[in-house]
Amino acid sequence: MTTAILADPVLADSGLTDFASKFGQVIAALAIFLGVLGLIFFAAGRATGRLSRPLAVLVFLGPAVLLLLIGLVIPAVRTIYLSLKSDDSSRFVGVKNYDWAFTTSTIHQVLINTAEWIVVAPLLATGLGLAVALLVDRLKRQALYKSLIFMPMAISFVGASIIWKFVYDARDPSQPQVGLLSQVVIALGWSHPPNWILSHPLNNFLLMVILIWTQTGFAMVVLSAAIKAIPNEIVEAARMDGARGRRLLVWVTIPMIRSTLIVVLATVMITTLKIFDIVRTMTGGNFGTQVLANEMYSQSFTEFNYGRGSALAVILFVAVLPLVGYNIVQLRKERSTK
Amino acid sequence: MSSVGAVEAVTAESTRDEPPAKLVRRTFSNPIASTLIIVLTILWTVPTFGLLVTSFRPAEQVATTGWWTAFVHPTLTLSNYHTVLFVGGYGVSNGLLPYVINSLAITIPGTVFPLVIASMAAYALAWVKFKGSDIVFFTIFALQVVPLQMALIPLLQLYSGGAHIGSVAVIPNLHLTGTYWPLWLSHTMFAMPLAVFLLHNFIAQLPRELMEAAQVDGAGHFKIFRTIVLPLAAPAIASFAIFQFLWVWNDLLVGLTFAGGTPAVAPLIARLNQLSGSYGSHWELLTAGAFISMLVPLAVFFALQRYFVRGLLAGSVKG
Numbered sequence: 001m002t003t004a005i006l007a008d009p010v011l012a013d014s015g016l017t018d019f020a021s022k023f024g025q026v027i028a029a030l031a032i033f034l035g036v037l038g039l040i041f042f043a044a045g046r047a048t049g050r051l052s053r054p055l056a057v058l059v060f061l062g063p064a065v066l067l068l069l070i071g072l073v074i075p076a077v078r079t080i081y082l083s084l085k086s087d088d089s090s091r092f093v094g095v096k097n098y099d100w101a102f103t104t105s106t107i108h109q110v111l112i113n114t115a116e117w118i119v120v121a122p123l124l125a126t127g128l129g130l131a132v133a134l135l136v137d138r139l140k141r142q143a144l145y146k147s148l149i150f151m152p153m154a155i156s157f158v159g160a161s162i163i164w165k166f167v168y169d170a171r172d173p174s175q176p177q178v179g180l181l182s183q184v185v186i187a188l189g190w191s192h193p194p195n196w197i198l199s200h201p202l203n204n205f206l207l208m209v210i211l212i213w214t215q216t217g218f219a220m221v222v223l224s225a226a227i228k229a230i231p232n233e234i235v236e237a238a239r240m241d242g243a244r245g246r247r248l249l250v251w252v253t254i255p256m257i258r259s260t261l262i263v264v265l266a267t268v269m270i271t272t273l274k275i276f277d278i279v280r281t282m283t284g285g286n287f288g289t290q291v292l293a294n295e296m297y298s299q300s301f302t303e304f305n306y307g308r309g310s311a312l313a314v315i316l317f318v319a320v321l322p323l324v325g326y327n328i329v330q331l332r333k334e335r336s337t338k
Numbered sequence: 339m340s341s342v343g344a345v346e347a348v349t350a351e352s353t354r355d356e357p358p359a360k361l362v363r364r365t366f367s368n369p370i371a372s373t374l375i376i377v378l379t380i381l382w383t384v385p386t387f388g389l390l391v392t393s394f395r396p397a398e399q400v401a402t403t404g405w406w407t408a409f410v411h412p413t414l415t416l417s418n419y420h421t422v423l424f425v426g427g428y429g430v431s432n433g434l435l436p437y438v439i440n441s442l443a444i445t446i447p448g449t450v451f452p453l454v455i456a457s458m459a460a461y462a463l464a465w466v467k468f469k470g471s472d473i474v475f476f477t478i479f480a481l482q483v484v485p486l487q488m489a490l491i492p493l494l495q496l497y498s499g500g501a502h503i504g505s506v507a508v509i510p511n512l513h514l515t516g517t518y519w520p521l522w523l524s525h526t527m528f529a530m531p532l533a534v535f536l537l538h539n540f541i542a543q544l545p546r547e548l549m550e551a552a553q554v555d556g557a558g559h560f561k562i563f564r565t566i567v568l569p570l571a572a573p574a575i576a577s578f579a580i581f582q583f584l585w586v587w588n589d590l591l592v593g594l595t596f597a598g599g600t601p602a603v604a605p606l607i608a609r610l611n612q613l614s615g616s617y618g619s620h621w622e623l624l625t626a627g628a629f630i631s632m633l634v635p636l637a638v639f640f641a642l643q644r645y646f647v648r649g650l651l652a653g654s655v656k657g
Contacts, residue, residue, distance in 0.1 A: 015424075015435050015436075018436050022443045025443065026442075026443045026446055026447060026518075029447050029519075029522065030446075030447055030450060033447070033450075033454075034454075037454065041560045044560060045560035045561065048558075052558065052559075053467075053468070056462065056466050056560070059458075059560075060459060060462035060466065060559070060563070061458070061459050061462040061474070063455045063458065063459070064455050064458070064478070064534060065478075067455065067523075067527045067530055068481060068530050070496070071489060071493065071523070071527025071528065071530070072488075072489055072530075074492065075484075075489035075491075075492035075493055076484045076488045078491075079488045079491065079492060082491065082492075128378070131374070132375060132378065135371040135372075135374060138372075139375060145375055147640075147643065148382060149379055150643075151382075151383075151636070152386070153639075154584060154632075154646075155386075155588070155636070156587070156588035156607050156631060156632075156635070157590065158588075158590055158607045158611050158614070158631070159588075159607075159628045159631050162389070162610070162624055162627075162628040163385045163386055163628065164385060166385075166621055166624075167385050169621070176402060177404055178400070178401075178402075178403070178404050178621065180385070180388060180404070183404055183406070213385075216382075218650065221647055221650060222650065225651055273485075274485055274486075274487070277611070280590070280611060284615070293485075293487060296487050297591075297594075300490065300491055301595065306491055309491065310491060313490075316487055316488075317484065317485055317488055321483050324482055325483065328483075
């Protein structure tokens with residue numbers, strides 16, 4: 001890439017100026033942040049006696065609490081409030097926005113799609129992750145397989161969507177294909193494959209493949225750690241009793257990792273509910289693929305229907321609530337037993 | 339290939355019970371299973387590989403033939419990267435370079451700010467005794483239930499016009515629109531619940547004697563935090579830093595909402611999302627752009643996989 005910059009002095013120059021000014025902003029922001037913090041630490045550190053402890057609590061905890069209030073608590077309350085008002089927030093409309101969400105046929109489709117996503121994608125991702133975690137251990141070079149299956153986790157949903165949009169590219173069957181999927185099915189003898197992304201309801205599942213592709217590695221890593229943490233004695237005892245193969249799996253391994261399995265499932269479900277990037281990049285919500293999180297975004301920031309957008313955000317919140325709640329309870333339980 | 343072994347190394351750390359794990363392993367052993375894993379790995383890798391190959395092929399070949407034919411007649415070029423970084427083309431007015439810089443400019447403070455503020459909060463909650471610290475900790479932890487979508491509209495109004503109660507300005511309009519500040523602030527706010535939770539778990543387990551010894555020597559909380567807590571908590575901070583770095587770099591929701599699409603502040607991922615429409619079927623450019631956006635996260639991932647996995651296992655609930 002450096003050769004390209006050198007080849008074009010004008011571009012290189014404007015790029016450098018841009019870089020210098022933006023980099024300057026970052027350095028300035030970091031310097032101000034750390035400088036202010038240093039000053040406060042210095043000043044508050046000199047305080048002694050009865051004031052010193054309340055002051056320490058204020059300085060250490062204050063910024064985090066303030067940010068959480070401004071960034072999450074107050075906005076959440078305001079969103080609930082906005083969801084009861086009209087789209088331009090000028091008057092109260094009661095539950096009209098919620099009524100709209102549950103009775104409009106387009107939103108019906110959105111809710112059905114979202115429900116399909118929550119059921120199919122987390123189950124497949126967790127199931128595949130579990131299968132890999134169980135099977136990969138006795139292969140040579142297992143670390144390589146694990147790394148490659150885990151890798152999509154580092155890729156953004158937008159990047160992943162572009163990767164798969166290319167796989168799903170479809171041309172007229174008379175022309176040479178560019179998309180891998182069309183090429184493969186034609187080679188297998190299906191002479192007129194459909195235009196994948198346009199065919200509803202298949203396209204919903206093709207979009208889910210992208211999420212499954214990124215989340216299987218996550219499930220694999222967490223479940224693999226759980227399987228390895230199963231105590232010695234239990235597996236040995238089961239083997240003494242004659243448990244082998246599938247029976248050992250069904251009666252010992254799965255029950256022992258049950259709580260981890262559910263936490264993984266719930267975590268992927270939360271990710272799925274809030275999925276937005278994939279649909280936005282692949283179809284923009286067209287062709288019958290719209291989901292809740294993206295519809296909320298379109299209502300709020302494309303059509304500026306703040307009332308409706310807020311109502312959809314509240315519905316999302318209510319759907320996520322039990323899942324996150326479950327995870328929090330589980331995690332606290334684990335901490336307290338350690 | 340030490341980085342490739344990292345997942346294995348870390349997951350093996352959680353137990354020293356090798357023999358039964360091997361028993362389980364042998365019990366499920368059969369060639370069909372091995373074949374399944376190999377097929378799955380190939381399925382998981384080929385799409386990314388196709389993207390990489392396409393990004394190096396000349397435009398006219400990409401438009402007419404599949405990337406797999408590149409192995410028969412290999413013609414490779416860097417011109418797609420030149421176009422996509424510096425020129426744009428096909429009605430796209432700018433190259434991606436300013437957006438790459440934006441992503442770095444957003445991600446670095448977007449990682450440093452929440453880490454520092456969350457470490458401070460975690461220390462206060464773990465080691466400064468005060469009434470109600472448990473309740474504060476649990477509340478912060480529980481705030482993970484709030485989806486970011488709920489915060490977008492009110493925060494956007496705050497950044498563009500300040501906050502008012504009636505006609506009294508509680509927070510004045512700071513004219514933050516068009517700067518990096520809305521992005522830095524939002525990422526810091528949204529990272530808080532998980533960051534405080536993870537760092538608290540680690541910082542609370544530091545040895546009590548060390549803290550008490552320092553207090554006997556006359557060190558106050560500020561000195562203890564700087565000289566004892568920060569250095570000792572470095573591994574936990576590092577593993578959350580990787581998490582946060584990847585999260586901010588790969589984010590679309592915050593970038594799209596608070597930056598618009600301008601080359602002045604918009605991050606790479608938000609721009610790429612727009613290009614997926616503008617470039618239409620110019621796959622050679624879109625694939626090159628996508629690969630540029632993946633370079634930094636993949637480098638971080640393969641270099642620091644061990645710490646990334648550790649962070650993942652410590653807190654698999656990102657709200």
